[in-house]
Amino acid sequence: xxxxxxxxxxxxxxxxxxxxxxxxxxxxxxxxxxxxxxxxxxxxxxxxxxxxxxxxxxxxxxxxxxxxxxxxxxxxxxxxxxxxxxxxxxxxxxxxxxxxxxxxxxxxxxxxx
Amino acid sequence: xxxxxxxxxxxxxxxxxxxxxxxxxxxxxxxxxxxxxxxxxxxxxxxxxxxxxxxxxxxxxxxxxxxxxxxxxxxxxxxxxxxxxxxxxxxxxxxxxxxxxxxxxxxxxxxxxx
Numbered sequence: 001x002x003x004x005x006x007x008x009x010x011x012x013x014x015x016x017x018x019x020x021x022x023x024x025x026x027x028x029x030x031x032x033x034x035x036x037x038x039x040x041x042x043x044x045x046x047x048x049x050x051x052x053x054x055x056x057x058x059x060x061x062x063x064x065x066x067x068x069x070x071x072x073x074x075x076x077x078x079x080x081x082x083x084x085x086x087x088x089x090x091x092x093x094x095x096x097x098x099x100x101x102x103x104x105x106x107x108x109x110x111x112x113x
Numbered sequence: 114x115x116x117x118x119x120x121x122x123x124x125x126x127x128x129x130x131x132x133x134x135x136x137x138x139x140x141x142x143x144x145x146x147x148x149x150x151x152x153x154x155x156x157x158x159x160x161x162x163x164x165x166x167x168x169x170x171x172x173x174x175x176x177x178x179x180x181x182x183x184x185x186x187x188x189x190x191x192x193x194x195x196x197x198x199x200x201x202x203x204x205x206x207x208x209x210x211x212x213x214x215x216x217x218x219x220x221x222x223x224x225x226x227x
Contacts, residue, residue, distance in 0.1 A: 004155070032212055043117065043203055043218030044156075089156070095212050100169070103156040 002027045006090045006104035013080055013111050021075040021107050023064075023090035031092040033057075033066055033073040038087045038106070047075075047088070080111045116140045117219035119204050125225045126194065134189040134222045136204030142217075144210040145187040147179060150201040150221065162187060163210040194226045 007022040025031065032051040036044040048057030053068035062077045073090060090104040117138045126132050138145065147159040161169035162181040176198075178190040187204055201221040207214040 041220065043205075043220045045218070046215050093212050099212075100158055100161070101156075101216065105153060105155050 002031070002092060002094045002102045004090050004092055004102055004104035006088075006107055008105075008107070009087075010108040010110060013109070015082055015111055015113050016079045017111075019075070019077040019080045019084075019109070021088055021090075021109070023073045023075065023104060025071050025073065025090075025092050027071075027092055027094045029094040031094045033064070034091040034093070034101070035062070035064055035073070035075050036089040036091060036103075038089065040086070044089060080109070082111045082113055085109055085111045116217050117204060117206055119202075119219040119222050121222060122220065123223045123225075125227060126191070127227055128194060128196075130194075131190070131192040133191065134202055134204075134224075136187040136189075136219055138185055138187075138204075138206040138217070138219075140206060140217060142206040142208050143184050144207045144214070145181060145184070146205040146207075146216065147187065147189055148203040148205065150203055152200075156203070160189075161210060168210060191224075194224075196226050199224055199226045 004025050034049045035047040037047045038044045048059040050057040050066035056065045064073050064075045087106045087108045089106045091101050093101050120135045144163045146161050149157045158171050159173045160179045165181050176193050180188040201223050203221045204219040205216040207216045
């Protein structure tokens with residue numbers, strides 16, 4: 001079945017550090033890939049997405065590239081801010097498979113000033 | 114304006130109680146979802162409604178009973194829960210069910226079963 005694996009947290013960085021959160025997936029169909037962010041006390045918000053191989057999603061300085069050959073969708077940001085502290089979820093929607101959003105376990109990021 | 118609201122935000126209930134969670138969306142969407150978020154586990158999709166019809170039930174125990182009286186409101190009725198049901202319950206909505214439609218999430222109800 002479909003599944004998403006993302007790196008275990010928590011991740012703690014200093015402000016302006018480089019961020020990478022790894023995400024890999026397995027899918028039976030042709031998935032679209034997503035990163036969601038959950039700030040403290042709030043629901044999930046869509047951060048970025050990519051719908052086909054080699055697409056790059058980007059938003060708020062975050063980027064992720066859909067790599068079909070490595071079944072990966074790693075999240076990166078060149079310079080994190082304290083306000084980026086949140087839980088980040090990688091997810092897929094498999095149009096030809098489960099046809100529902102499948103999430104990873106989430107990675108908690110804390111950015112210190 | 115908050116697109117998806119959930120009440121209550123926190124709920125503590127005993128195993129013999131009956132309670133309900135409420136979700137309301139102000140986005141004009143036609144699909145609504147219930148998810149369960151437990152510590153150190155992926156979000157679990159529980160139920161999906163599309164145009165008020167239940168289209169998915171992911172093997173959820175019958176002690177959880179959803180209700181969707183109209184496209185704007187979704188309820189989750191709870192009875193005789195177990196301590197392992199303690200979790201954050203998230204509601205979401207989208208224009209319709211399917212890949213092209215972004216899901217918008219509410220802030221969740223933190224449920225504790227004692």
